[in-house]
Amino acid sequence: MFILENISQLETAIAKALKIRPRVQFVNFGRYQVSGSKGYYTVVCRKDESGQKVVACGCKGAEKGLVCYHAVSALSLHIGLAKQRQTATI
Ligand SMILES: [Zn+2]
Known part of the structure; x- marks a missing residue:
């Protein structure tokens, strides 16, 4: 698990x-x-209380706090969907 602060932390995984x-x-x-070397992994993107x-x-990588390519693959879809939602509410 990691906290998304800026895009640069994602570069290697992207x-x-x-x-x-x-x-995805x-x-x-x-x-x-998201498909990985050993089947599918579940990626959850959310906002915490703060x-x-x-x-x-x-x-395994994400358990250690690493930014894995599964996470960024899911994130690219998630960010696109989040933008669609924002425009839908305007
Ligand atoms: Zn992963």
Whole structure:
């Protein structure tokens, strides 16, 4: 699990995601299934009580607090959906 503060912390994982191009399946808003080396991992994107963006993935790397490519793959979909939602409410 990690807290999303700026895009630069994601750069390495984005490069990996672009190379591997995992499949991202939408479960519901904020919850996604991303394909990895050992099947699908669940990635959860949410805002905590203090408004920080928290991203959690079920893989080993994320357990250690690393930004994994599953998380950034899910995030790219999540951010797109969040923007759509914002424009929908205007
Ligand atoms: Zn992961």
